[in-house]
Amino acid sequence: MTFEEKMKRLNEIMELINNSELSLEETINFYEEGKKLIIELKSEIKNAEQRITKIIE
Amino acid sequence: MNDKVIYSISELNHIIKTIIDSEISIKNIVITGELQNFKKSQNGHYFFRLIDKDSQINCVIYSYFDFYNYEFSFKDGDSIEAQGSLIFFNKRGEIVFSINRMTLCGDGEKLLRKKLLIQKLFNEGLFDQNKKLNIPKYPRNIGIITSKTGAAIKDIEKNINSRYKISQLYLFPTLVQGIEAKSSIINAIKKTKEYDLDLLIIGRGGGSKEDLSVFDEEEVVRTVYSLNTPVISAIGHEIDKSIVDLVADLSVSTPTAAAISAVPDENDLLEFLDISYNQLRSALNSKLSVYKKEIDSIESTRFFDGINNIIESINNKIENCEYLLLNNYKNTINLLKNTIISKEGLIESLNPQNTLNRGYSIITDTNGSIIKSISVLNSVEQINIHVSDGKTNFRRKL
Numbered sequence: 001m002t003f004e005e006k007m008k009r010l011n012e013i014m015e016l017i018n019n020s021e022l023s024l025e026e027t028i029n030f031y032e033e034g035k036k037l038i039i040e041l042k043s044e045i046k047n048a049e050q051r052i053t054k055i056i057e
Numbered sequence: 058m059n060d061k062v063i064y065s066i067s068e069l070n071h072i073i074k075t076i077i078d079s080e081i082s083i084k085n086i087v088i089t090g091e092l093q094n095f096k097k098s099q100n101g102h103y104f105f106r107l108i109d110k111d112s113q114i115n116c117v118i119y120s121y122f123d124f125y126n127y128e129f130s131f132k133d134g135d136s137i138e139a140q141g142s143l144i145f146f147n148k149r150g151e152i153v154f155s156i157n158r159m160t161l162c163g164d165g166e167k168l169l170r171k172k173l174l175i176q177k178l179f180n181e182g183l184f185d186q187n188k189k190l191n192i193p194k195y196p197r198n199i200g201i202i203t204s205k206t207g208a209a210i211k212d213i214e215k216n217i218n219s220r221y222k223i224s225q226l227y228l229f230p231t232l233v234q235g236i237e238a239k240s241s242i243i244n245a246i247k248k249t250k251e252y253d254l255d256l257l258i259i260g261r262g263g264g265s266k267e268d269l270s271v272f273d274e275e276e277v278v279r280t281v282y283s284l285n286t287p288v289i290s291a292i293g294h295e296i297d298k299s300i301v302d303l304v305a306d307l308s309v310s311t312p313t314a315a316a317i318s319a320v321p322d323e324n325d326l327l328e329f330l331d332i333s334y335n336q337l338r339s340a341l342n343s344k345l346s347v348y349k350k351e352i353d354s355i356e357s358t359r360f361f362d363g364i365n366n367i368i369e370s371i372n373n374k375i376e377n378c379e380y381l382l383l384n385n386y387k388n389t390i391n392l393l394k395n396t397i398i399s400k401e402g403l404i405e406s407l408n409p410q411n412t413l414n415r416g417y418s419i420i421t422d423t424n425g426s427i428i429k430s431i432s433v434l435n436s437v438e439q440i441n442i443h444v445s446d447g448k449t450n451f452r453r454k455l
Contacts, residue, residue, distance in 0.1 A: 003223055004195040014333055017340040020347075027344040034337045038330045045323050048222040053214055055205070055228045056248060 003044055010037045070147040077152070083143045088154065089162060090114075092135045107137060107154070116141075116154045136162040171273050175300060178275075183282050189306045190287040192318065196255035198225050199319060200286070202245045205230035209260035209291070209312040216316030221323055227252060233261055238271040246280045256319055257284065259301060260291045260312040272299035281305065291315035413445040423450075 001009070013034040017027060064072070077083065090107030097103050101120030106113045116139065131137070141156035161169045178184065199217065203209040210228060217224055231245040232238045249257055259281065261269060271277060272292045278300045281288060290305035291312045292298075302308040309315050405411075409419065420428045421441045428434050441448045 002195075002197065004193060004197075007195055010333060014336060017337060022344065024344055024348055027341055031337050031341045035334065038334050038337075042327060042330050044223065045326055048323075050218050050222050051225050053201075053210075053226040053228050055230065056252070057230060
């Protein structure tokens with residue numbers, strides 16, 4: 001998944017997880033998936049190193 | 058007095074008209090002046106005055122000279138260059154300058170052409186809001202079209218790199234002024250199509266208004282419009298936007314603003330992720346507390362009521378089953394009994410004792426296996442012989 005796809009999925013989860021009709025198991029699954037995405041996204045941001053601009057002539 | 062020639066007004070006006078019509082020096086001339094009282098008559102002609110600081114002349118544009126949409130293009134106060142001829146209206150005794158071509162003076166003409174191109178492209182739908190592409194929130198590959206040496210690239214690089222290091226920038230250098238600017242910028246835009254870009258920023262290199270004219274070129278505008286990549290433009294000034302700004306998916310006034318619109322801020326993202334995690338936890342906790350409450354309430358009331366009901370229902374079922382089982386059991390036993398009796402006769406008839414009773418004997422080895430052939434008999438050391446009243450053992454004599 002790209003960074004954008006992960007952010008999109010996380011936003012979906014944030015909307016879904018507050019649905020009162022979810023079962024406990026579904027809530028736990030969303031929680032686990034969201035937590036995993038957050039860890040990955042934070043790691044991508046923190047580990048990103050400044051890149052040199054590529055010049056296309 | 059008799060020598061005097063007396064002209065009627067009609068005769069006089071006819072003479073004036075003849076002179077004016079035959080005077081080549083006032084045919085198809087160009088005049089310049091300021092537009093005044095410009096308006097369209099009911100029959101589609103335009104009547105107005107051109108003035109300068111000392112004089113004025115009445116002018117007309119007949120509706121069949123449909124080379125511009127005048128109403129759209131001109132307004133009172135505009136400096137005008139008009140080409141046409143003087144004509145004389147006998148009836149009114151009026152000289153009018155009849156115009157067959159009219160443009161705005163100097164920059165005015167350039168502005169007019171820009172207005173007309175904007176109108177044309179607008180009519181074609183190039184600026185429709187519903188055709189604008191969405192700017193991606195987290196672009197990875199970002200192309201930049203601007204001068205390699207201008208201030209714009211530095212501003213964009215600095216701001217994007219400080220906000221969102223995940224992005225990779227690709228610079229497609231271009232000239233932004235001079236006669237080669239147009240082909241240079243078109244080539245740069247076309248080249249971006251060879252790369253898998255999430256977003257493209259088109260920026261000017263700074264400079265005067267004149268520098269921006271390439272971004273009003275129809276071919277440049279159409280090339281930008283043909284892109285499938287979302288475009289942020291940062292070319293025009295606040296007041297006077299370039300046409301590329303109008304066709305871009307998002308238009309901002311400075312390269313720095315373009316960078317800020319292009320990428321999110323990492324610090325904001327980290328904060329958002331922390332908040333999201335807290336929300337996830339609280340959603341899970343609140344779900345758990347809902348379940349805990351339910352369990353508590355079941356324990357206190359309904360659960361045990363339910364168990365009692367279930368136990369009662371199971372007891373009833375067991376009683377029913379016992380009744381059914383007892384009946385079925387008796388039937389099954391009777392059936393089995395009859396079957397056994399009928400099989401007993403059969404089994405009895407196959408009993409070997411009956412054979413022995415009839416005077417036959419059976420030879421077995423010491424393991425009890427019946428010996429059925431001479432070869433087996435010769436191979437064993439001991440045998441048992443079974444007769445009707447018992448068995449006796451024999452050993453082979455050596």
